Amino acid sequence: MLRTHRTSELGRVREGRRVKVAGWVSSVRDQGSITFLMLRDGWGEVQVTAKKGEVPDELLERLHAIPPHSSVVIVGTVRIDQRAPGGVEVIPSSVQLVSRAKKQPPFSVYGGNLPALDRRLDIRAVxxxxxxxxxxxxxxxxxxxxxxxxxxxxxxxxxxxxxxxxxxxxxxxxxxxxxxxxxxxxxxxxxxxxxxxxxxxxxxxxxxxxxxxxxxxxxxxxxxxxxxxxxxxxxxxxxxxxxxxxxxxxxxxxxxxxxxxxxxxxxxxxxxxxxxxxxxxxxxxxxxxxxxxxxxxxxxxxxxxxxxxxxxxxxxxxxxxxxxxxxxxxxxxxxxxxxxxxxxxxxxxxxxxxxxxxxxxxxxxxxxxxxxxxxxxxxxxxxxxxxxxxxxxxxxxxxxxxxxxxxxxxxxxxxxxxxxxxxxxxxxxxx
Amino acid sequence: MLRTHRTSELGRVREGRRVKVAGWVSSVRDQGSITFLMLRDGWGEVQVTAKKGEVPDELLERLHAIPPHSSVVIVGTVRIDQRAPGGVEVIPSSVQLVSRAKKQPPFSVYGGNLPALDRRLDIRAVxxxxxxxxxxxxxxxxxxxxxxxxxxxxxxxxxxxxxxxxxxxxxxxxxxxxxxxxxxxxxxxxxxxxxxxxxxxxxxxxxxxxxxxxxxxxxxxxxxxxxxxxxxxxxxxxxxxxxxxxxxxxxxxxxxxxxxxxxxxxxxxxxxxxxxxxxxxxxxxxxxxxxxxxxxxxxxxxxxxxxxxxxxxxxxxxxxxxxxxxxxxxxxxxxxxxxxxxxxxxxxxxxxxxxxxxxxxxxxxxxxxxxxxxxxxxxxxxxxxxxxxxxxxxxxxxxxxxxxxxxxxxxxxxxxxxxxxxxxxxxxxxx
Structure with missing residues (x-):
């Protein structure tokens, strides 16, 4: 099984539960000693939070190096945090980069300006x-x-x-x-x-x-x-x-x-x-x-x-x-x-x-x-x-x-x- | 409105209620002084029972002359009769022949021997x-x-x-x-x-x-x-x-x-x-x-x-x-x-x-x-x-x-x- 939970199911999981989530990375942000990775699947998204000291340095570096749009499988534990989208986040213990994105599309998945429609349709699935x-x-x-x-x-x-x-x-x-x-x-x-x-x-x-x-x-x-x-x-x-x-x-x-x-x-x-x-x-x-x-x-x-x-x-x-x-x-x-x-x-x-x-x-x-x-x-x-x-x-x-x-x-x-x-x-x- | 009820709804109607049903005629049988007409629509069928003396002779003759497969609209009253298929029948007060069948297919709609498939497919809707x-x-x-x-x-x-x-x-x-x-x-x-x-x-x-x-x-x-x-x-x-x-x-x-x-x-x-x-x-x-x-x-x-x-x-x-x-x-x-x-x-x-x-x-x-x-x-x-x-x-x-x-x-x-x-x-x- 490549996932134990869909992102939309994490809100109903008890804190501390070990989960395996899978999806694609919609953003990776670095805020000093914390890396936030947003993982999206077909039903929503979840924030993966990796804090220096809380997760091994090697894992932090690996998360940080993942290009957006890559497909990943992440194992971690659920933590309730009202600041996270959906009210929960995942503290990672391992990450598997199952499909690395080699290219980036000419648009943000979250909105903003879009290029000409034809450029989007050429890579419609993206x-x-x-x-x-x-x-x-x-x-x-x-x-x-x-x-x-x-x-x-x-x-x-x-x-x-x-x-x-x-x-x-x-x-x-x-x-x-x-x-x-x-x-x-x-x-x-x-x-x-x-x-x-x-x-x-x-x-x-x-x-x-x-x-x-x-x-x-x-x-x-x-x-x-x-x-x-x-x-x-x-x-x-x-x-x-x-x-x-x-x-x-x-x-x-x-x-x-x-x-x-x-x-x-x-x-x-x-x-x-x-x-x-x-x-x-x-x-x-x-x-x-x-x-x-x-x-x-x-x-x-x-x-x-x-x-x-x-x-x-x-x-x-x-x-x-x-x-x-x-x-x-x-x-x-x-x-x-x-x-x-x-x-x-x-x-x-x-x-x-x-x-x-x-x-x-x-x-x-x-x-x-x-x-x-x-x-x-x-x-x-x-x-x-x-x-x-x-x-x-x-x-x-x-x-x-x-x-x-x-x-x-x-x-x-x-x-x-x-x-x-x-x-x-x-x-x-x-x- | 060409119908007030579907045939499948007649079992829930109180006896004596005036209804208008519409569909096509799957059979007309004569048993001495009674004519039974089976009317089918997309949801089932109902027996229309016309008894000499109970309905005008003119209506009885008209019902009797309807070729099977014709589309009709029948106004009548509901009567509970356990002998009828579905437990109810309609006693007709008027019939409107809205589309007379000019031909008959080479098979019975109720079963029995079927002609070669191609002959059926040629008139597939029938x-x-x-x-x-x-x-x-x-x-x-x-x-x-x-x-x-x-x-x-x-x-x-x-x-x-x-x-x-x-x-x-x-x-x-x-x-x-x-x-x-x-x-x-x-x-x-x-x-x-x-x-x-x-x-x-x-x-x-x-x-x-x-x-x-x-x-x-x-x-x-x-x-x-x-x-x-x-x-x-x-x-x-x-x-x-x-x-x-x-x-x-x-x-x-x-x-x-x-x-x-x-x-x-x-x-x-x-x-x-x-x-x-x-x-x-x-x-x-x-x-x-x-x-x-x-x-x-x-x-x-x-x-x-x-x-x-x-x-x-x-x-x-x-x-x-x-x-x-x-x-x-x-x-x-x-x-x-x-x-x-x-x-x-x-x-x-x-x-x-x-x-x-x-x-x-x-x-x-x-x-x-x-x-x-x-x-x-x-x-x-x-x-x-x-x-x-x-x-x-x-x-x-x-x-x-x-x-x-x-x-x-x-x-x-x-x-x-x-x-x-x-x-x-x-x-x-x-x-």
């Missing part, structure tokens, strides 16, 4: 040793847990759908081609059609998994590989799934703020817990608001980055934009019965950031076939999908939520690359 | 309406939950690593090429190098996500897209992670058998709960056992399908094969210090099925570089990975477990395609 990076990824972990617990409590079944697919879901743009044995295939840009199909067997389903989009631009909020939180429910329409999404945001945020306040403290960020109902604006109300702000848009025009920035400024926080023009939405989105140029659809926004998109889906094969043709797609390419609609496909609705973007909002980050372990974009394919 | 298929996927859902809860309780952090990668992890065989903007990339066949790196920041990590292997053969236990359960821990060796894996199998199986006995009853299968420790045999002990069974193998030869079948027959259930020849393992597996032709490695088997593979990893850059060259790989191609080893990479160990194979064992299935929603192999890319 960059993730930063205290704030650790907090972001522990929030991410807790978010995943909270999301899955929430969906499970609502009776949804977790599913996993294929990432290698034969046909583009929403047309051919932004797809990565894959050579699949001797034929062309694509990486799934969404589990859309699969999750819709699965409502006929499992009623309510969710999937949290990767999606792939060949984004030709480089922005702070797009990646070519992202994690999508997908939900689809039978016998539901877009209003039902908006309520579910709203409950989800509120419940998850509340749970996180009460469960891991220390991570938000490390990030110096308190996530906004929205109150229900989250504000709803139709697309056409948004056009009116934009008009009042001096931006003229006709019905059917998409809301561009600048428009969303304007709306985000006017509304702030979380809000829905509903009832989008049918022509702006994919073929599977349901047009309204009484006004088919408008669809049963919504986006969930936070400020100017689109977090989620959803709607009621078409569940009649004939209507879906007509919509495919209107979008310039070939029904024959979707035969594998349309086929199951002949077996009593229920009405259904759902949404996709960008996990990375949601974690950006929760942790107060502006660049999506900060919340993804190894981001992928046009230019970056390593590490 | 196939998943079978009672046994539903049970398999609810076991799968519960397994995912139990795995994540177990890893979280052990302090591991959940991570998500990229699926599009620049370099083959273990050499170029069996990789799917991707056109990534203007260059060639690959689909990750494992998160191996990323999870190893992340131990330097997060100590212990796990990931449950897709892996991709261009398997050129078609077997009952290989797919070209699978879900892998990956674990990696700093300051641990292969014995530590074997113990973790052993605990995981025991804890997860126990939890499932107590949490969802009804699913195993539907499958007519009781999963084996192994007792600890799970038996361990070295590779060389396995060679001896095979020799006694008349199979001659030299040290360094791989154990083939037939050999594993023989071992599975001799040992049975769960067992480890440890200490494999170094040359049979990937470059990152650590050779034993005193006998470098043998490695600190293991496979977890169930019968003749390999469930998991793991070991201690090399954490010194110079050793890893030498091993890459010995395997005919170019260290330059792995520079993005080797680079972080200069910053105090801790000793670490881990394993990868095939989720689909584990679910096969838990649910007693022989074909991996039965436990995957939309399986992918050489021949099948749809649905």
């Amino acid at each position: 960059d993730l040793r930063r205290v704030k990076a650790g907090a972001i990824f522990r929030v991410r972990h807790a978010t995943l847990r909270a999301l899955r617990d929430f969906f499970t409590s609502r009776g949804l079944t977790e599913v996993q759908t294929p990432k290698i697919i034969a046909t583009a879901t929403e047309g051919g743009a932004e797809l990565f081609p894959v050579l699949y044995f001797d034929r062309e295939a694509f990486l799934a840009q969404s589990p859309q059609l699969y999750k819709e199909q699965l409502t006929m067997a499992f009623d309510g389903v969710f999937e949290i998994g990767p999606i792939f989009r060949a984004e030709p631009s480089r922005t702070l909020r797009h990646l070519s590989e992202a994690i999508s939180v997908d939900v689809e429910m039978a016998f539901a329409d877009y209003r039902d799934v908006m309520r579910l999404l709203e409950d989800m945001v509120v419940r998850v945020t509340k749970r996180l703020t009460s469960e891991i306040p220390e991570e938000f403290a490390a990030l110096e960020h308190s996530p906004e817990v929205p109150s229900k109902p989250i504000q709803r604006f139709t697309y056409e109300q948004c056009l009116s608001m934009l008009r009042e702000a001096g931006v003229e848009k006709d019905f059917g025009e998409d809301l561009e980055t600048d428009d969303l920035r304007e709306l985000g400024r006017m509304i702030g926080g979380y809000y829905f934009i509903t009832d989008w023009p049918t022509k702006l939405k994919p073929f599977y989105i349901k047009p309204k019965a009484r006004r088919p140029e408008v669809s049963e659809s919504f986006d969930l926004m936070h400020g100017d950031l689109e977090l989620s998109s959803g709607g009621s889906r078409i569940h009649r094969r004939s209507v879906l076939t007509r919509r495919l043709k209107e979008k310039g797609l070939k029904p024959r390419d979707f035969e594998y999908h349309l086929r199951v609609f002949d077996y009593g496909m229920p009405p259904h609705a759902g949404f996709g939520l960008g996990l990375d973007r949601f974690v950006m909002v929760l942790t107060g980050q502006d660049n999506i690359r900060e919340v993804v372990a190894y981001p992928r974009d046009m230019r970056r394919l390593t590490p | 196939d998943l309406r079978r009672v046994k298929a539903g049970a398999i996927f609810r076991v799968r859902h519960a397994t995912l939950r139990a795995l994540r809860d177990f890893f979280t309780s052990r302090g591991l952090t959940e991570v998500q690593t990229p699926k599009i990668i620049a370099t083959a992890t273990e050499g170029g065989a069996e990789l799917f090429p991707v056109l990534y903007f203007d260059r060639e990339a690959f689909l990750a066949q494992s998160p191996q190098l990323y999870k190893e790196q992340l131990t330097m920041a997060f100590d212990g990590v796990f990931e449950i996500g897709p892996i991709f292997r261009a398997e050129p053969s078609r077997t009952l236990r290989h797919l070209s897209e699978a879900i892998s359960v990956d674990v990696e821990m700093a300051f641990a060796d292969y014995r530590d992670v074997m113990r973790l894996l052993e605990d995981m199998v025991v804890r997860v199986t126990k939890r499932l058998t107590s949490e969802i006995p009804e699913e195993f009853a539907a499958l007519e299968h009781s999963p084996e709960v192994p007792s600890k420790p799970i038996q361990r045999f070295t590779y060389e002990q396995c060679l001896s056992m095979l020799r006694e069974a008349g199979v001659e193998k030299d040290f360094g030869e791989d154990l083939e399908t037939d050999d594993l079948r023989e071992l599975g027959r001799m040992i049975g259930g769960y067992y480890f094969i440890t200490d494999w020849p170094t040359k049979l393992k990937p470059f990152y597996i650590k050779p034993k210090a005193r006998r470098p032709e043998v490695s600190e490695s293991f496979d977890l088997m169930h019968g003749d099925l390999e469930l998991s593979s793991g070991g201690s990893r090399i954490h010194r850059r110079s050793v890893l570089t030498r091993r890459l060259k010995e395997k005919g790989l170019k260290p330059r191609d792995f520079e993005y990975h080797l680079r972080v080893f200069d910053y105090g990479m801790p000793p670490h160990a881990g394993f990868g477990l095939g989720l689909d194979r584990f679910v096969m064992v838990l649910t007693g299935q022989d074909n991996i395609r039965e436990v995957v929603a939309y399986p992918r192999d050489m021949r099948r890319l749809t649905p």
